[in-house]
Amino acid sequence: MTAISNGLSRAQFLRMVGGLAAGAGAAGVLAACGDGGSSGDGSATLTVVGVADEKAPLDLLTKAYTDSGAKVTFKTSYAPTDQVQTSVRTQLNGGNAPDIHVLYPGSGSAMSTGEIGKTPGLLADLSGQSWTSLIPANLKSSYSYDGKVHLFSSGLTVIGVIYNKSVFAGANVQIPKTYDEFLTACDTLKKAGKVPLALGAQTPWVTQLITYAFVASNVYRDTPDFDDQMLAGKATFLDSGWKQSMTEYMDLRDRGYFNDNPNGTTLEQSTAMVANGQAAMAVQVAPLLPAFRDAAKNKDDISMFPFPSADTADKVYTWGGANVGIGVHEKSKNKEAALKFIEFLGQQENINKWCEAVAGIPIKRDASSKVDPALESFLPLLDGGRVAPVGQRWPNAEVQPTHFSVIQELLGKKTTVDDALKKMDEVYKKDA
Template sequence: MSSSKRALAAIATSALLLSACGSGSSTSDPNTLKVAANATDRASMDAVVAAFKQENAGINVTVTYADTDQLQSTLRTQLSSGTGPDVFTVWPGNGNPGALQVLQPAGYLADLSSRPFAANIPAGARSVTQVGGKTYIVPANYSGIGLIYTQKAMTEIDGQAPKTWDELITLCGKARAKGKVLMALGNQTPWVTQLVTYSLVATTTYADDPEFAQQMTDGKATFAGSGWKTALDKYLELKNAQCFSDQPLGTSYETTLKDVAQGRAVGVVQVASSLAAVRTEAGEGVELHMAALPAGNDQAKTRMPGAVSGAYGVNAKSGNQELAVKFVDFLASEKGQNLYNEKGGTLPAVPNTSFKVDPALASLDQHLRNGTTVPFMDQLWPNPKVQQEHFNQVQKLFSGSTTVDEALAALDKAYAAK
């Protein structure tokens, strides 16, 4: 698709989101619920909505899906103008315009502390689902970031999931020798730019310094003086070793999924919820796996980003709050959590004993059990500017218009901004 067509498509999607959610806060029909969700969670949310409607005859639920960037950029505008949806994606913690700690102080989220599910949220997830000890969002899934690949393509290049950095670099060459790329990379889509960095930083920074995020908060650490420099250097090393798509800045998220599904790429570094999208593209029979992206040669130090990922809040000004609360209660139930995560290829954020882990998530599940996951970095940042600057700097690194040191200085400046 040409750049002009992509721009028109983005504008059209954004306009659709605005129009579809336009009457969400003033719904007059008590049997109609409007939901806005991330496009990566379509399979999960569709399954929950179908089951909710089956259990609640006469209820109509309309869901509008949008890409992460479009959803974040339009949501606050809708909420501030009183035209927001009844239920919508809220990112846990902080770090982007649609995050809990950005939306809650503005009064956009209903207090859900009295709901039964609030007491069942794991202690480790409360820091990113609560503000001032009160619960404002229902966490939907526990996700990870890693290399999602098809076993067919991995076998075709006579490879296996890399355990060390040297193995990763070698695998890139093996993929190229077979006419493939190891990792499809869609850095044209801004939010995609962060995923490789996060995967590498989990090891280069947090393996030796697990309290790094708190040290940043306390003003005792910086991006420039940490393993972030190593991670960005390695990001570019992967680029120079031809591990990625030939033109990452001209490749979209959607294209990367097609490249993996159709065998042009062995895999893609993505969030676990993208497993469902790859399956949709490739067909249900495809064998998928997910592995941590190694950033060093000491396998014992490899860490994997893992955290509460998808979450939903209720519009504090919804004209249909009773139905909205009923919906999030269902989403938080054992049935709702299992449906959401079975379809999304993720793990329930509110654990239960009946959930069967997708075999593709064996690595994430093992890292969880071993205590070798680290939070998604942006969830603990003090403002949305850092994430946006990260997107910008990675794109500039790939265009050759900045250096790693300049990128790190820009991140430190954004972190200090009020």
């Protein structure tokens, strides 16, 4: 070795390498000690791991909290859902989870309140906090496991139709209030050379939105306890309004209302299609409104209305569920500091700020709540109880991905509605 032959003895070389390794190790240990610890002056460092959708509100509100004089330093990081599911679950099992981490409402996904709540000692109980009294009765189960509130979520999100006003005006189309009017509008837009509905079904979660938009009216309007019936084994997807919903979904395909090749089209491509006026509408979740606006030349061109899946306007129900939120790690050394921060987030002013950042609707509105103007048409439905949180009470985490897959197969004409629903029923019955 050149370095050795040039005057550095083997022993010196080994000492040098050993010293470097020891130095690196010590630095790592010290850095680890600094993470999430408490200092002598009573201040704490809270580690927060969220998904990308939470960056805007958490950056805003962690800063507001420290600005308010709280003796807390935040160490935040954000990642896509897949990565968070992998890393946070591993950390939870290994006992080194972040103090505060992303948590999804209800059950049925790997990082959902119900799924993590099943294992004792992982989620702190938030039931005693004053904001929990604001949770709407029909969403209590989405925030809780075994009667205890574990999820902080500032508000609701809805599925509806994001549309381009200029395209509607150009084709002389009005906002449809019933399903017949919706089909007529699609027909008119198609004749005007526009894609009526942009669908980016290559992005798996996008596949479910149209089914949910139909199911809210076709199932939950007449059977509000459908989830309870399913859990009790008294109902199936195949023998319910799900069949009508998926049939209507595929009817839209057969009428040629979607863009060509939806299975090969990504969410980003479908967003661009609506934003640039190539397509008129997309069935989407409200938190994507900012993305559509950012992609459009004129942000004011983009707005949203409830999916009119009923014969008359007064029978239209909307999908509405708690938005993605956060939970506190039960075994966190900084649990008290983390709970105080959640209490801070639960103040009406901060609920409003969080919702404004993600185009959400606060769990409780006051005079200072600013709901995105595009969502105002949803408020009468939400206030009137015409809302269904479809898909937030699955018994295991496989039902939702199976729904994604069978929709892609249906769009690719590789299966039938009956077979798709049978497959979902089979997966629903699997052990959690």
